[in-house]
Amino acid sequence: MGATLLEIKDLAVQFFTYQGTVRALEGVSLTVQQGEILGLVGETGCGKSVLARCVLRLIADPPGKITAGEIRFKGRDLLKLGRREIRQIRGNEISMIFQEPMSSLNPVFTVGNQMMEVVILHQRVGRDEARRICVDMLRQVKMPDPEQVLAKYPHELSGGMRQRAMIAMELACRPDLLLADEPTTALDVTVQAQVLSILEELTRQSGAAVLFISHDLGVIAQLCDRVAVMYAGHIAEIAPVAELFASPLHPYTSGLLQAIPRIDEGKAALKVIPGAVPGLIDPPRGCRFHPRCGQRLAPCDREVPAFLEPAPGHCVACHLYASGGRG
Amino acid sequence: MEPVIEVRDLVKYFPIRRGFLGRRVDWLKAVDGVSFAVHPGETLGLVGESGCGKSTVGHLMLNLLKPDRGVVRYKNLDLSALRGPEERRVRRHLQVVFQDPQSSLDPRMLIKKTVGYPLEVNRIARGAEAVARVKAMLAEVGLNEEHVYRYPHEFSGGQRQRIGIARALITEPEFIVLDEPTSALDVSVQAQILNLVGDLQQKRGYAYLFISHDLSVIKHMSHRIAVMYLGIIVETARKEDLFQEPLHPYTCALLAALPLPDPTKRRVRASLQGDVPSPVHLPPGCRFHPRCPQRMEICSLRAPDGLEVLPGHWTACHKYGN
Amino acid sequence: MAVNGAQRSIPEPITLNPLFDEFRKQYAWQIRELLFTIRLLRRNPSAVAGFVIIVAMVLMALTAPLLAPYNPIQLSLVDRLNPPCMAHFFGTDELGRDILSRVMYGARISLWIGVVVVLIAGGLGAVIGAVSGYLGKGVDNLIMRVMDVILSFPPLVLAMALAAALGPSLNNAILAVAFVMIPKFARMVRGEALAVKERQFITAARASGAGRFWIVRHHILPNCFSSVIVLGTLILGEAILIAASLSFIGLGAQPPTPEWGAMISVGRKFLMDQWWYATFPGLFILVTVIGFNIFGDALRDVLDPRIRR
Numbered sequence: 001m002g003a004t005l006l007e008i009k010d011l012a013v014q015f016f017t018y019q020g021t022v023r024a025l026e027g028v029s030l031t032v033q034q035g036e037i038l039g040l041v042g043e044t045g046c047g048k049s050v051l052a053r054c055v056l057r058l059i060a061d062p063p064g065k066i067t068a069g070e071i072r073f074k075g076r077d078l079l080k081l082g083r084r085e086i087r088q089i090r091g092n093e094i095s096m097i098f099q100e101p102m103s104s105l106n107p108v109f110t111v112g113n114q115m116m117e118v119v120i121l122h123q124r125v126g127r128d129e130a131r132r133i134c135v136d137m138l139r140q141v142k143m144p145d146p147e148q149v150l151a152k153y154p155h156e157l158s159g160g161m162r163q164r165a166m167i168a169m170e171l172a173c174r175p176d177l178l179l180a181d182e183p184t185t186a187l188d189v190t191v192q193a194q195v196l197s198i199l200e201e202l203t204r205q206s207g208a209a210v211l212f213i214s215h216d217l218g219v220i221a222q223l224c225d226r227v228a229v230m231y232a233g234h235i236a237e238i239a240p241v242a243e244l245f246a247s248p249l250h251p252y253t254s255g256l257l258q259a260i261p262r263i264d265e266g267k268a269a270l271k272v273i274p275g276a277v278p279g280l281i282d283p284p285r286g287c288r289f290h291p292r293c294g295q296r297l298a299p300c301d302r303e304v305p306a307f308l309e310p311a312p313g314h315c316v317a318c319h320l321y322a323s324g325g326r327g
Numbered sequence: 328m329e330p331v332i333e334v335r336d337l338v339k340y341f342p343i344r345r346g347f348l349g350r351r352v353d354w355l356k357a358v359d360g361v362s363f364a365v366h367p368g369e370t371l372g373l374v375g376e377s378g379c380g381k382s383t384v385g386h387l388m389l390n391l392l393k394p395d396r397g398v399v400r401y402k403n404l405d406l407s408a409l410r411g412p413e414e415r416r417v418r419r420h421l422q423v424v425f426q427d428p429q430s431s432l433d434p435r436m437l438i439k440k441t442v443g444y445p446l447e448v449n450r451i452a453r454g455a456e457a458v459a460r461v462k463a464m465l466a467e468v469g470l471n472e473e474h475v476y477r478y479p480h481e482f483s484g485g486q487r488q489r490i491g492i493a494r495a496l497i498t499e500p501e502f503i504v505l506d507e508p509t510s511a512l513d514v515s516v517q518a519q520i521l522n523l524v525g526d527l528q529q530k531r532g533y534a535y536l537f538i539s540h541d542l543s544v545i546k547h548m549s550h551r552i553a554v555m556y557l558g559i560i561v562e563t564a565r566k567e568d569l570f571q572e573p574l575h576p577y578t579c580a581l582l583a584a585l586p587l588p589d590p591t592k593r594r595v596r597a598s599l600q601g602d603v604p605s606p607v608h609l610p611p612g613c614r615f616h617p618r619c620p621q622r623m624e625i626c627s628l629r630a631p632d633g634l635e636v637l638p639g640h641w642t643a644c645h646k647y648g649n
Numbered sequence: 650m651a652v653n654g655a656q657r658s659i660p661e662p663i664t665l666n667p668l669f670d671e672f673r674k675q676y677a678w679q680i681r682e683l684l685f686t687i688r689l690l691r692r693n694p695s696a697v698a699g700f701v702i703i704v705a706m707v708l709m710a711l712t713a714p715l716l717a718p719y720n721p722i723q724l725s726l727v728d729r730l731n732p733p734c735m736a737h738f739f740g741t742d743e744l745g746r747d748i749l750s751r752v753m754y755g756a757r758i759s760l761w762i763g764v765v766v767v768l769i770a771g772g773l774g775a776v777i778g779a780v781s782g783y784l785g786k787g788v789d790n791l792i793m794r795v796m797d798v799i800l801s802f803p804p805l806v807l808a809m810a811l812a813a814a815l816g817p818s819l820n821n822a823i824l825a826v827a828f829v830m831i832p833k834f835a836r837m838v839r840g841e842a843l844a845v846k847e848r849q850f851i852t853a854a855r856a857s858g859a860g861r862f863w864i865v866r867h868h869i870l871p872n873c874f875s876s877v878i879v880l881g882t883l884i885l886g887e888a889i890l891i892a893a894s895l896s897f898i899g900l901g902a903q904p905p906t907p908e909w910g911a912m913i914s915v916g917r918k919f920l921m922d923q924w925w926y927a928t929f930p931g932l933f934i935l936v937t938v939i940g941f942n943i944f945g946d947a948l949r950d951v952l953d954p955r956i957r958r
Contacts, residue, residue: 246591
């Protein structure tokens, strides 16, 4: 694929609330290579959205705080940049699209207005040139009647069209990295298929890397090159997509894969992961998955497992693979 | 076997009012002629995208809405004709489990009362006996007896769905509408709930109408499946038949669009262009024709009649008409 | 951010007595919430100030029979119109009665008025609003238009008209003020009812066979409870003020009842030379109403679900 574009090292984020301190992320490390699509999958509360927002420093300072770690983008630590420098990067080198396009597009401005604002801000071109760029982008996302759409308000477009407009807006400045936070979760399945096609086509064409967040393993399997699995604020496993689905190493990953109903196989009963996702104010000691794990070992409730690489390119945080243990 | 509940030519339009005086400007044709039956111990899966009317069908079957045309029959009783004590007697047999665990339970009500009130309201049991039944029901859905003294927010999403299920089942109904019961849950919890619902059906012989937009969940849970599009059913079949040989182009498109959790099986994804049209301005002829990749001339002129193309496999498409 | 309490366990209660235990288990969460609310209020300066004022007034009202230095209606024509001094901290009125004692007993009356008005207006208003909001359509329209008519009058004017029609007495004043306050509660509860009505547990209740009034009583009203409380504290202050105004013009408390507004009414004549007569009751009205207002404001903020989580 290419050089490392984004490198997150040992990131830790905490939220300070009345009930206590929520340890949302701890010891999170991952990399995104140039031009690749990295999937970030996990259930509610695992911290995947928090992670994405950290990259663009969108975490509200009270109550959230980045307590440790660094995020290197093209060599610079984003956490140490000043406000103006981070604003330069947002929308320009790193863009983000969200799940619910109705709340991320301003309802009182037309779509054209919002798109052109981003282009003018970052590319410093005149209104006419910006307009041309926007129409061009809308055509690339296969929006019917792009000139008409520029004059419309967000509520006049359907969900799929809004999401496409969002993609066009965020890709208009040709960012190197696109953060996509569950962009198709709220869409119908046929519309989701269209949006995913567009997303894949455009990012492959422009060479942008994508950090694609989802809880839907099907979408991840069909779209991504590599996948990172998160659980309760930790990264459980990272692997190339085919390897993750064919031979998952972490018990959580294999549990998840066995729990989803499949069209292509008949199953009598779904194999279940007992229990529920833990609260993050007082998470389990050691490996946060250990209370639910069927393959628990002695150190699991005491030590946080180290991030190891039992197979090339395939990393996992689990005591099962500690040196001297089974592999 | 006699069906537990049956709908025939069900129609429900919602008026769209505009203007100062709220004049009725148009109709939103939510359900436009739907017929099917559900038998005891069977799950009928109702699948479709947003705006197809599946939730409205569920509401109609529970007598929460009165149909504009057509009839809902519970064991040969016309639901909309029932009143008073008769209606109450029937109500306890028609229950519902909702999608959103956040808002399907009253945050101010103890679980004891939330699960127990159907007994009181339907005059089945009260006082200590009601509490005993509540505790028994909670145990059956996998919760603790002590939970009767807690409030909804003290539970996780999956547990709240279990409570919703307990509430639905406490009156010993015969027919239950499950309206996207797992759409708002995590994958691992979804599996628990689906297993629970399936086990209960095997034990007690409930008839389910399982509404969802997720084909893989529908495949796992249903015996027969009906595919809805813009207010009508476009295909009905047994589960195996539908997936092995989908007849209607919309069904094929839905299957093609479904992302498989298997990276080795990547395929051409989108075969359908455009967005789901609105149920207000319906296309002429076959509703699906503007998006259909196998469109013929007749499709924009006349709506297709339903036809049983294969035994037990019904569809409404000009491809199979004569 | 999903902060999941799924694994939280309720600590084992100490079994003292089965009945008390039952109570404790059932209300464990309410008690916790109450303690949490109190904690939040303690940090809020205006809540503390308001609370102190309210408590002071309540204590004064409760202990008046014990602590008041004189009988409030005892005449002493010898001591007429004495300025504040050691024997009479607030001075005396034109009949020689001790103003401090009258002010203390006046607190009993004013607080009583406030509480009764809020109970009546809150109770009736909440029920009217909930029924109106839940039933909707024609009934809602009718009820709300009636409420609009009542609200279109300035509250004092309407209260005056009612009190005059009913006859000048303290109880009639209370009824009049309560009537005037009903639409405020009704409006607010109706708005909440409209929102609650759309939630899925209401549909579930209907599907389970619950009747409309059952749903209003068991689902809608409990969910509006906290906003009724907040509005109640604010209305309490307003009620005291309007009742005092009614007494001021002679329609409320009748002499010799030591009601604050009535005292100001008479004291007006003596304002120039005997400033203490009208000033002290007026000051107490001011402070009491402010106390309820700032406490109510702080309470509203604290109970707002967005701030709590």
